[in-house]
Amino acid sequence: MNQKYMYSLIAVIVLILIAYVGVEAAGLQVLFGIILPYIAVLIFIAGFVYRVMDWASSPVPFSIPSTCGQQKTLSWIKHDKIDNPTTTTGVIIRMMLEILLFRSLFRNTKFALNEGPKISYVWEKWLWLVSLAFHYSFLVVLIRHLRFFLEPVPVWLQWLEEVDTFFQLGLPGLFLTGAILLGATTFLFLRRIYLPEMRYISLAADYFPLFLIISIAITGILMRYFTKVYIVGVKELAIGLASFHPTIPDGIGVLFYIHLLLVSVFFAYFPFSKLMHMPGIFLSPTRNLANNTRFKRHINPWNYPVETHTYEEYEDEFREKMIGAGLPVEKELPVVEKE
Amino acid sequence: MNDKNKIIIGLILFFVFMTLPFWYNMGKAAPVPETKLTEKAKLAKECVKPKEVMRAEHMQLLDTWRDSVVRDADRVYINEKGKKFGMSLSTGDDSCMGCHSNKADFCDKCHNYASVREYCWDCHIEPPEPPKEKK
Numbered sequence: 001m002n003q004k005y006m007y008s009l010i011a012v013i014v015l016i017l018i019a020y021v022g023v024e025a026a027g028l029q030v031l032f033g034i035i036l037p038y039i040a041v042l043i044f045i046a047g048f049v050y051r052v053m054d055w056a057s058s059p060v061p062f063s064i065p066s067t068c069g070q071q072k073t074l075s076w077i078k079h080d081k082i083d084n085p086t087t088t089t090g091v092i093i094r095m096m097l098e099i100l101l102f103r104s105l106f107r108n109t110k111f112a113l114n115e116g117p118k119i120s121y122v123w124e125k126w127l128w129l130v131s132l133a134f135h136y137s138f139l140v141v142l143i144r145h146l147r148f149f150l151e152p153v154p155v156w157l158q159w160l161e162e163v164d165t166f167f168q169l170g171l172p173g174l175f176l177t178g179a180i181l182l183g184a185t186t187f188l189f190l191r192r193i194y195l196p197e198m199r200y201i202s203l204a205a206d207y208f209p210l211f212l213i214i215s216i217a218i219t220g221i222l223m224r225y226f227t228k229v230y231i232v233g234v235k236e237l238a239i240g241l242a243s244f245h246p247t248i249p250d251g252i253g254v255l256f257y258i259h260l261l262l263v264s265v266f267f268a269y270f271p272f273s274k275l276m277h278m279p280g281i282f283l284s285p286t287r288n289l290a291n292n293t294r295f296k297r298h299i300n301p302w303n304y305p306v307e308t309h310t311y312e313e314y315e316d317e318f319r320e321k322m323i324g325a326g327l328p329v330e331k332e333l334p335v336v337e338k339e
Numbered sequence: 340m341n342d343k344n345k346i347i348i349g350l351i352l353f354f355v356f357m358t359l360p361f362w363y364n365m366g367k368a369a370p371v372p373e374t375k376l377t378e379k380a381k382l383a384k385e386c387v388k389p390k391e392v393m394r395a396e397h398m399q400l401l402d403t404w405r406d407s408v409v410r411d412a413d414r415v416y417i418n419e420k421g422k423k424f425g426m427s428l429s430t431g432d433d434s435c436m437g438c439h440s441n442k443a444d445f446c447d448k449c450h451n452y453a454s455v456r457e458y459c460w461d462c463h464i465e466p467p468e469p470p471k472e473k474k
Contacts, residue, residue: 044357045354045357045358048353049350049354052346052350053346053350055346056342056343056346056347057343146359146360147453147454148453149359149360149363149364150359150360150363150364151364151369151452152369152451153451153454157454158454158456161454161456162456168458170402171398171399171401171402172398172455173458228395228396229395230394230395231449231453231455232371232372232449232452232453235371235452235453236371238360239364239368239369240368241360242360242361242363242364243361243364243365243366243367243368243369244361244366245366245367245368247368249371251391279349279353282346282349283346
């Protein structure tokens, strides 16, 4: 038992109960279906813009790109143009590999003491693989949900769904990304629980988004494959929200409101949380700066004009007194020379 | 070093993408589809199962029917009230399409609205639309 994940788990369970009681017992469909989603979107956009603009207005004091390859140097030493970029093109390629393929995670190795004892670094790609699967599935799931907000549904969205249900497993056809999303988040959670070093550094703020996403995925899967909700009503509500003519259709089912509250909380929580790594990865100075300090001076924009008082200025100020006290001076008094 | 302009461009792009549903609808809610029943279906009053169950679970029922017909050659479905139906999508008067012969108004409207492409018609032949219903 660990306080940190118990708090997060209890928080998510309380949220689910709030939505359940609010809709089933108190009949607050308008609150959970209209008011809270709008507030969540507002908080998300305003908070997101505020955080990013805050970062944007704090310029980077030092050029601190992390160097993962040979720096540009003598012509006969091969320069690693992507891992130690000196040009904007190199930086863009490096950033794209980082953002689209999680290159840093791919470098992950596991340190182990084998028999002997011998130190060894073990090939460890599971974290990279699962987080890549998770992030891309999440993206596809998010995009797929546009089918509830767009009418008529665009063709490209139908193609995406066609690819996602490629294997035609069961009816309604299994969306692969939904299953991968749940599986991957579960792996990421278990990783934090079972590895002692991960458990040690994991905080409630790490578990809470995981539990949120896991419960969002579970409620979504339940709605589509098991207990069902009234899907035409769901789309009517979603279109109502997106067109600013909110309505609450009858008979949607409480599970939808639970799902919607969890998603609303996810969006409202986003700007205050570690989830801000989404814009943050674009603004990482260790990745988005070129390693060109040898030919381009990086001036700290924070630098304020520092008042200096050099020895020459000091001697100019006190020369007479210094000579009067018999102290050596570098420049004699001009008046003395004339006499 | 200050990249404020680039960051603002990125933020605007993100903002436009995240608010795509609002731009797409432009303040107008698309009409909600309503299924139309054929005269025959109206007369029958109830489908194989109650309306709510059928609305939510017709695809699962069809899935079990397909398995039952293809694997066990069992072509008769007896519902909870003891009434017999042909376990068929489009063959015979007591099949699905035998009663709901208006595919465009009965099936397609909601499927298109919810963007659900049913693959029934990859194998089955679509029933001809009765001219009266087409209007």
